[in-house]
Amino acid sequence: MGADFVQLSLTPILIGVLAAVACAIPGNFLILRRQALIGDAISHVVLPGIVLAFLVTGSLGTWPVLAGAAGAAVVAALMIEAIKRLGRIEPGAAMGVTFTSLFALGVLILEQSDTSTVHLDVEHALYGNLESLIWLDATGWESLIDPTALTLMPPELIRMAAVTLLVGALAAVFWRPLKISTFDEGFATAVGIPTRGLGFALVIVSALAAVAAFDAVGSIIVIAMFVCPPAAARMMTDSLERQVGWSIVFAALSAFLGYVIAGYGLTWFGIRAAVSGAGMIATVSGVILALACLFGPHRSRIGAPSAS
Amino acid sequence: MTPDGSAAKVVEEDPGLPLAVRGMTVAYGEKPVVFSVDARFPAQSMTAIIGPNGAGKSTLLKATLGVVPSLSGSVSVYGQPIAKARHRIAYVPQRASVDWDFPARVVDVVAMGLYRELGLLGMVSRKQRATLMHCLERVNMADFAGRQIGQLSGGQQQRVFLARALAQNADLYLLDEPFAGVDAATERAIIDVLKGLKAERRTIVSVHHDLSTVTDYFDRVLLLNIRKIAEGPTATTFTAANLQATYGGRLAATQINDLGLAHAGA
Numbered sequence: 001m002g003a004d005f006v007q008l009s010l011t012p013i014l015i016g017v018l019a020a021v022a023c024a025i026p027g028n029f030l031i032l033r034r035q036a037l038i039g040d041a042i043s044h045v046v047l048p049g050i051v052l053a054f055l056v057t058g059s060l061g062t063w064p065v066l067a068g069a070a071g072a073a074v075v076a077a078l079m080i081e082a083i084k085r086l087g088r089i090e091p092g093a094a095m096g097v098t099f100t101s102l103f104a105l106g107v108l109i110l111e112q113s114d115t116s117t118v119h120l121d122v123e124h125a126l127y128g129n130l131e132s133l134i135w136l137d138a139t140g141w142e143s144l145i146d147p148t149a150l151t152l153m154p155p156e157l158i159r160m161a162a163v164t165l166l167v168g169a170l171a172a173v174f175w176r177p178l179k180i181s182t183f184d185e186g187f188a189t190a191v192g193i194p195t196r197g198l199g200f201a202l203v204i205v206s207a208l209a210a211v212a213a214f215d216a217v218g219s220i221i222v223i224a225m226f227v228c229p230p231a232a233a234r235m236m237t238d239s240l241e242r243q244v245g246w247s248i249v250f251a252a253l254s255a256f257l258g259y260v261i262a263g264y265g266l267t268w269f270g271i272r273a274a275v276s277g278a279g280m281i282a283t284v285s286g287v288i289l290a291l292a293c294l295f296g297p298h299r300s301r302i303g304a305p306s307a308s
Numbered sequence: 309m310t311p312d313g314s315a316a317k318v319v320e321e322d323p324g325l326p327l328a329v330r331g332m333t334v335a336y337g338e339k340p341v342v343f344s345v346d347a348r349f350p351a352q353s354m355t356a357i358i359g360p361n362g363a364g365k366s367t368l369l370k371a372t373l374g375v376v377p378s379l380s381g382s383v384s385v386y387g388q389p390i391a392k393a394r395h396r397i398a399y400v401p402q403r404a405s406v407d408w409d410f411p412a413r414v415v416d417v418v419a420m421g422l423y424r425e426l427g428l429l430g431m432v433s434r435k436q437r438a439t440l441m442h443c444l445e446r447v448n449m450a451d452f453a454g455r456q457i458g459q460l461s462g463g464q465q466q467r468v469f470l471a472r473a474l475a476q477n478a479d480l481y482l483l484d485e486p487f488a489g490v491d492a493a494t495e496r497a498i499i500d501v502l503k504g505l506k507a508e509r510r511t512i513v514s515v516h517h518d519l520s521t522v523t524d525y526f527d528r529v530l531l532l533n534i535r536k537i538a539e540g541p542t543a544t545t546f547t548a549a550n551l552q553a554t555y556g557g558r559l560a561a562t563q564i565n566d567l568g569l570a571h572a573g574a
């Protein structure tokens with residue numbers, strides 16, 4: 001693999017891997033807290049944010065879109081908390097109410113405003129444009145040490161790398177209170193861990209990862225990566241530390257294999273068709289989950305009724 | 309009692325009193341499930357909180373610890389507001405309140421008891437590891453240190469929770485039904501540990517269901533059914549009349565008679 005690969009495939013693969021990992025890390029905790037749907041909620045909820053950001057700024061540039069999406073995600077997280085607390089509704093229902101109503105709001109605003117000139121492409125939103133995140137200025141592997149070529153890398157790569165690093169660093173620093181409060185919230189509160197704030201922070205960080213990934217690779221990956229790698233990882237081990245490790249490996253593997261299969265693999269089978277990289281990445285993560293379900297050494301416990 | 313309990317805060321400043329709760333009122337919905345409960349738990353005492361299902365026993369413990377919000381009420385722990393005294397309290401929640409499929413080994417759960425010592429990033433030292441093992445030994449669970457928690461029996465899970473509380477090295481122990489669903493041998497083991505704690509001058513408060521063992525295990529009782537019915541030494545407070553008042557018609561007279569209590573009562 002030479003110049004071609006570096007130019008056309010390296011950056012999409014890296015972005016895909018980073019996006020997958022950024023979502024998979026908080027996904028571990030969301031799943032254990034039975035909040036896995038949050039990734040789904042966030043990806044629906046960003047629509048009104050993006051539309052509003054466009055109406056306010058008149059642009060579909062990266063920053064307005066990101067700010068709008070992030071704002072909407074925070075509003076959604078706050079709404080879920082508020083509904084849970086004021087309405088005393090179970091979390092799943094609170095999330096459902098929040099994301100459908102915000103999504104509907106987005107559609108309404110879209111209809112009522114003069115946004116017909118904008119191309120808010122559904123397909124783009126779902127699958128992203130991973131294939132377009134190429135590094136045209138690369139001439140080969142040596143470009144990786146060429147400062148001018150490096151500055152011309154797709155900005156999505158830098159952004160996604162920064163977000164992934166931030167997510168990883170936060171998970172590492174707050175590992176212990178996160179672990180304790182995920183396992184036993186009452187005990188965590190009793191020893192003085194601010195469980196409510198921590199739970200909220202987890203949702204915000206998940207939203208950040210989702211929005212960054214959404215911008216780069218579309219919502220299919222986001223939803224899949226919040227759930228599939230952590231769920232598969234749970235069946236590989238009985239230790240939270242190793243589970244998160246496995247989930248990172250599975251997320252990265254899904255992104256890499258998915259992109260490569262979409263880009264090259266089908267031609268190996270003689271199929272000449274363009275397949276969405278993001279769709280294939282999500283599919284591979286599903287296949288890994290299925291394999292873990294069938295062969296994972298610790299699969300017996302997951303889904304077992306919780307001991308009483 | 310003032311609605312925000314502020315008057316109560318002035319009253320309890322005795323640094324020798326492990327726990328005082330004043331005017332505690334808690335509601336999940338419209339109706340209070342704990343109403344204006346005052347209680348004091350003296351040093352080195354072992355108190356049973358007794359009452360029927362849904363009486364608000366767990367809720368009283370949780371509200372005391374701030375795990376659920378209270379409508380009103382104040383708590384003082386060794387004369388201080390609870391926020392300043394959390395390191396002196398160990399809490400053992402009801403076993404069924406957590407998901408035992410969580411990916412962790414027994415020793416990982418017990419290590420959670422070291423949270424206040426370790427903080428965010430502290431590593432478990434060799435000495436602390438020895439402490440953890442010692443806590444497991446005290447509840448006869450040392451052989452299970454590396455076992456996944458989902459593979460434990462109910463009684464073993466209960467003992468792991470107790471070991472975690474021991475690792476907290478607290479002065480005040482709040483336990484929610486530590487004997488629920490454990491066999492006689494485990495119950496014996498747990499009560500021995502609790503009595504050992506008491507001998508080390510620690511204070512124990514435990515939600516307890518088995519009326520036949522109350523006099524045996526506890527020197528004080530708090531009878532609760534939304535409101536406090538009675539509170540005091542077992543000998544004078546754990547009476548047929550008080551039990552009638554606590555359980556209402558739900559406890560047959562014969563059951564109370566079987567306890568062989570003095571009928572003098574409060």
Ligand SMILES: Nc1ncnc2c1ncn2[C@@H]1O[C@H](COP(=O)(O)OP(=O)(O)OP(=O)(O)O)[C@@H](O)[C@H]1O
Nearest residue numbers: 336337341359360361362363364365366367368515
């Ligand atoms: N999270 C909650 N949301 C709403 N209501 C609750 C909640 N937890 C408890 N309740 C209600 O509050 C009341 C008191 O519950 P609590 O768990 O404190 O009782 P308890 O005395 O510990 O009972 P048990 O002996 O069954 O453990 C019950 O009527 C219960 O239904």
Ligand SMILES: [Mg+2]
Nearest residue numbers: 365366367402
């Ligand atoms: Mg209870």
